[in-house]
Amino acid sequence: MKTEFFKPATLSEALALLDKYQEKAVIVNGGTDIVIKITQREVNPEAIIYIQGIAELKEIKEVNGDLVLGGAVTYTEVENSSLCKKYDGLIQAVSEIGSPPIRNMATPAGNIANAAPAADCNVMLLALKAEVVLASSGGERSANIQDIFAGPFKTVIKPNELIKEIRIPQLTANTHTSFIKMTRRKAQDIARVSVGVSLTTEGSVCRDIKIALGAINKFPVRAYTLEEAMIGKEVERGVAEIKEIFPPEATPRKSYKRLVTNVIIERAIRKAYRKAAAGGEHVG
Amino acid sequence: MGVILEDLEQEVKAIHADQNDLNVVGKRIKRIEALAKALGTARYAADLKRDDMLIGKALFAKHPHALIKKIDTSRAEELEGVIAVMTAKDLPGRNGYGILIPDKPVIAEKKVKYQGDPVALVAAVNEEIAKKALDLIEVEYAVLPALDDPREAMKDDAVLIHENHPAADKGNILTEVSLTRGDVDKAFAEADIIIENLYETPMVDHSYLEPDVCIAEPDPITGGLLLIAPAQFVHATKRSLAPVFNLPPNKVRVLSPVVGAGYGGKEDSCLDVCSIAGVLALRTKKTVYFELTREEIFRNTGKRHATYIKHRLAATREGKVTAIDVETILDKGAYVSMGGLREPTHAVTQRTVMYAGGAYAIPNARAKSYSVFTNHPYSCAMRGFGAPQAYFAVESQMDELARKLEMDPIELRLKNIVRDGDRTIFGQVMKKSRGLGLEECIAKVKERMEWEKPLERTAGSRKRGRGFSTFLYGTGVPLPFEGASCYATFQTDGTVSIAVSSTEMGQGLLTAFTQIAAETLGVDFDNVVVNISDTDASPDAGPTVASRSTTVVGNAIINGCTQLKNRIMDFASRELKADSRDIDIKEGKVFIVGKPETAVPLGSMVAKAFVNQVPLSATGVWYPPRPTFSGEDGQGDPMHAYAFGAQGVEIEVDTETGEIDIVKFVLACDVGKAINPVNVEQQMEGGAAMGIGWSLMEEIDMSNGVMKNDSFKNYPIPSIKDVPEMDLIIVEHPNELGPFGAKGIGEPPTVPTAPAIRNALYDALGIKFNKIPFTPQRVIEEIKKYENKNS
Numbered sequence A: 001m002k003t004e005f006f007k008p009a010t011l012s013e014a015l016a017l018l019d020k021y022q023e024k025a026v027i028v029n030g031g032t033d034i035v036i037k038i039t040q041r042e043v044n045p046e047a048i049i050y051i052q053g054i055a056e057l058k059e060i061k062e063v064n065g066d067l068v069l070g071g072a073v074t075y076t077e078v079e080n081s082s083l084c085k086k087y088d089g090l091i092q093a094v095s096e097i098g099s100p101p102i103r104n105m106a107t108p109a110g111n112i113a114n115a116a117p118a119a120d121c122n123v124m125l126l127a128l129k130a131e132v133v134l135a136s137s138g139g140e141r142s143a144n145i146q147d148i149f150a151g152p153f154k155t156v157i158k159p160n161e162l163i164k165e166i167r168i169p170q171l172t173a174n175t176h177t178s179f180i181k182m183t184r185r186k187a188q189d190i191a192r193v194s195v196g197v198s199l200t201t202e203g204s205v206c207r208d209i210k211i212a213l214g215a216i217n218k219f220p221v222r223a224y225t226l227e228e229a230m231i232g233k234e235v236e237r238g239v240a241e242i243k244e245i246f247p248p249e250a251t252p253r254k255s256y257k258r259l260v261t262n263v264i265i266e267r268a269i270r271k272a273y274r275k276a277a278a279g280g281e282h283v284g
Numbered sequence B: 001m002g003v004i005l006e007d008l009e010q011e012v013k014a015i016h017a018d019q020n021d022l023n024v025v026g027k028r029i030k031r032i033e034a035l036a037k038a039l040g041t042a043r044y045a046a047d048l049k050r051d052d053m054l055i056g057k058a059l060f061a062k063h064p065h066a067l068i069k070k071i072d073t074s075r076a077e078e079l080e081g082v083i084a085v086m087t088a089k090d091l092p093g094r095n096g097y098g099i100l101i102p103d104k105p106v107i108a109e110k111k112v113k114y115q116g117d118p119v120a121l122v123a124a125v126n127e128e129i130a131k132k133a134l135d136l137i138e139v140e141y142a143v144l145p146a147l148d149d150p151r152e153a154m155k156d157d158a159v160l161i162h163e164n165h166p167a168a169d170k171g172n173i174l175t176e177v178s179l180t181r182g183d184v185d186k187a188f189a190e191a192d193i194i195i196e197n198l199y200e201t202p203m204v205d206h207s208y209l210e211p212d213v214c215i216a217e218p219d220p221i222t223g224g225l226l227l228i229a230p231a232q233f234v235h236a237t238k239r240s241l242a243p244v245f246n247l248p249p250n251k252v253r254v255l256s257p258v259v260g261a262g263y264g265g266k267e268d269s270c271l272d273v274c275s276i277a278g279v280l281a282l283r284t285k286k287t288v289y290f291e292l293t294r295e296e297i298f299r300n301t302g303k304r305h306a307t308y309i310k311h312r313l314a315a316t317r318e319g320k321v322t323a324i325d326v327e328t329i330l331d332k333g334a335y336v337s338m339g340g341l342r343e344p345t346h347a348v349t350q351r352t353v354m355y356a357g358g359a360y361a362i363p364n365a366r367a368k369s370y371s372v373f374t375n376h377p378y379s380c381a382m383r384g385f386g387a388p389q390a391y392f393a394v395e396s397q398m399d400e401l402a403r404k405l406e407m408d409p410i411e412l413r414l415k416n417i418v419r420d421g422d423r424t425i426f427g428q429v430m431k432k433s434r435g436l437g438l439e440e441c442i443a444k445v446k447e448r449m450e451w452e453k454p455l456e457r458t459a460g461s462r463k464r465g466r467g468f469s470t471f472l473y474g475t476g477v478p479l480p481f482e483g484a485s486c487y488a489t490f491q492t493d494g495t496v497s498i499a500v501s502s503t504e505m506g507q508g509l510l511t512a513f514t515q516i517a518a519e520t521l522g523v524d525f526d527n528v529v530v531n532i533s534d535t536d537a538s539p540d541a542g543p544t545v546a547s548r549s550t551t552v553v554g555n556a557i558i559n560g561c562t563q564l565k566n567r568i569m570d571f572a573s574r575e576l577k578a579d580s581r582d583i584d585i586k587e588g589k590v591f592i593v594g595k596p597e598t599a600v601p602l603g604s605m606v607a608k609a610f611v612n613q614v615p616l617s618a619t620g621v622w623y624p625p626r627p628t629f630s631g632e633d634g635q636g637d638p639m640h641a642y643a644f645g646a647q648g649v650e651i652e653v654d655t656e657t658g659e660i661d662i663v664k665f666v667l668a669c670d671v672g673k674a675i676n677p678v679n680v681e682q683q684m685e686g687g688a689a690m691g692i693g694w695s696l697m698e699e700i701d702m703s704n705g706v707m708k709n710d711s712f713k714n715y716p717i718p719s720i721k722d723v724p725e726m727d728l729i730i731v732e733h734p735n736e737l738g739p740f741g742a743k744g745i746g747e748p749p750t751v752p753t754a755p756a757i758r759n760a761l762y763d764a765l766g767i768k769f770n771k772i773p774f775t776p777q778r779v780i781e782e783i784k785k786y787e788n789k790n791s
């Protein structure tokens, strides 16, 4: 079987190709996940649609205060973008993915569509309540990131759909974000446990918090139980209270993950809170 | 202990007094191959692949331990583009190879003994077809229980892995090496203190960057074969494989371009790929390219021996170690490789015995090591060759002893280390004349660690600790044929060609050899070219292993160059009408000593010599004093010289996550003479980094003979962030027999790291870790256990 290679220059061209080939097509973005699967013959596409040539997917912009990452934006581009700077947690998550060469190629959109349980960017996007805009030749729809994942390496994205952009809502006042991942070595490693936090404070009180956990369930999950336990309390008290509560949303098989998950959660909250304490009023 | 350093200073000055007039040796010269490697233009074996070559592929065992009932290759043979399919019955010669003994089949015939055994080979016009052909081969197996644990495998009722092994001692026990010295039982009976512990070390992968490949090309004129492959011992590859090809060794040429690291592994793995590519090339009469995938490299090629060590140590109240009693069980994997046999090649098994007592003068010793077959990848040579395992045990024991005595661990070591005239547990007398810089290493590490200062033990969840360890490590192999040959040639313009069969695998040997030749001949560094690793271009220099090349092969180069130099000086004495003893060659000029006006460019003198029937080539040779070692009592003089070293680490443990940060890392090595200090430092850094990987994260995970982590995704090795900045100290106590005083440095830096970290962990947490690696998981689990016990 021969595989056709396409490098469309526009989104509509790409969508037309997807329409034509449906599940026999594979989108290649940075290629850091999918190319391995292609060379290992885990997937055998009839058509490869390489989307890094589509200019309209390469944009990072602000729309009504929301941050919008195009579907072909790379991690390096996120790291270097002045618009992304205030999302500390996002920068922290992104800057530890793989190595510089990986980050030069790989994309948040690829992270989402690949849907690995330990995917770093996805965890942070979950804490940021990102929305995923899916385009197909029939039009566009938008889905909350938490509704995208259907299982390990499974999403609800249809074969003819493409992630056009990722929308990250504007941070409310006094919101600070952070990300921490636990790995077996200090660089270029898949998370064993990862935590993304978005913390809104009023003085020393936690007004709102989102805690996203990675690598301890089939896909990234929110620790709602802990969030509820924190909201309305002094941050310090909340942290102390949730210290011993293992988030029921997590289902780790390995005992080690059980032993460290709460520690990482606590550290991630403190990391965001330190920023709040230092930064005062401003958003970030 | 500043006193020691002062005492040493005088001695050190005297030692180095006569080393000041060197022009090339001892200089920080940039690696010859550095630029080409950095630019990506250096050509490795895989870079020589051409489109017209056939692609070889092998079907490897589906089960780690099974009888082969039936193989049907007919569908594969029918596939268009498949040129040959081979099973064991199609082999041209002996179905077995191995560096020490030919017990590993080229293609398994009746039985597979580990996942890496090939059952069928394919040559096809391209990779796609070759892979497809593998899918079409049908093999029927009768599965046997797989053995994972050598402690179980050595029992009498264990399933036999080899029915008729040509060398096995008994059952699955390949070999047993023993050492006895003094009266061990009496020493234990009289001991004030006895320390007894069990230690475990994991099987790990070499993780060299360059994959194993072979290009095999039939020679239409001789009917022989050319094998191009990354190899650590081209001559042994030729010797071991010639019978496989049913060819005399002089028709097999092995050539190894620059190698992307080997660490001992490519001594064996090159046989694996060369045997397969070679038989396919002979079968098809075409050039065949064969490459292992990374997963295949993990599953098939050699590993570091996992060990289980029971170590007992007896000492007096004053801290004098009086005896050790050690039993080591090594996981041999499926084949002998460098595991060791009876006399004279005890190999890795021997080193675990030899180093069981560390760098200490211990009067009574008993050590017994068993090498036991399992259904694992064959364990082979890997940087340190059994020593890291032995030192993990003995240096941990020393720490336990210091703790028990409430004595400073460095002070304890100074009470026990070998000094001039002392004997090791293997009975060899340590001589100052061969370089004995251990005390200087210890003193310097102590100083740089600021050992006297109380440690700042950080509060909160992070805890600090310090650890220390020492080592001695022999240069070269303890085999009766140890030695090296090379060719040295003057071109007629006075430039120099050296031909050696050693391998450049990133250790910087090309540069060191060039320096040695240039210094010996009195020519510019740039006027020497060293040609490497071609069995047809150079005589046998021995393996590029055992930290031996700079020393052993370096001496052969000096010998060859000295012969050339003497011939030219002799000829020049006639030309310049002077006594040859008054002639010298320096900086590319020949002159009468004391008369600079007589200087003639070396090139013109060599050209003149050539037309006057002076031969311009010489065979350089060197042999150390003949190594001895008895497998019965473990006594002998196995190596002519020993490198020494000491290491200190300070670590910070995150007691909530189990992560370890190395915050201080001081390593001192006595290398005799640093021919190129940059190379030495790089060996120290690289070796220590490997030690860190072994200590903290690496571990091959085998279950029922199946490797669970056969890719770098599941097998972490240290990233640059896991390797701390190192404080490296080169100590030089010259070896009277070494080139310019040199001793080996390739492997030693891997030895002291694990016990140093282990001892620091103990210091930080008060918890014993006798099993490596110290992964965050293991650390946190031990902390929890300890907390539960103490609450």
Ligand SMILES: Cc1cc2nc3c(=O)[nH]c(=O)nc-3n(C[C@H](O)[C@H](O)[C@H](O)COP(=O)(O)OP(=O)(O)OC[C@H]3O[C@@H](n4cnc5c(N)ncnc54)[C@H](O)[C@@H]3O)c2cc1C
Pocket: A026, A027, A028, A029, A030, A031, A032, A033, A034, A035, A051, A071, A072, A096, A097, A098, A099, A102, A105, A106, A107, A108, A109, A110, A111, A112, A113, A114, A118, A119, A120, A121, A157, A161, A162, A163, A164, A188, A189, A190, A191
């Ligand atoms: C050495 C290495 C280290 C790594 N380290 C990390 C790490 O630390 N953390 C981490 O999270 N991941 C890591 N990864 C995984 C990978 O880099 C990330 O998941 C990355 O985000 C994937 O992005 P990509 O653009 O390369 O995706 P691709 O490989 O191009 O695509 C991945 C999947 O997404 C689909 N896809 C891509 N873009 C779109 C789109 N716009 N619309 C619809 N579908 C799309 C593809 O069809 C494919 O199925 C690592 C990978 C490697 C090779």
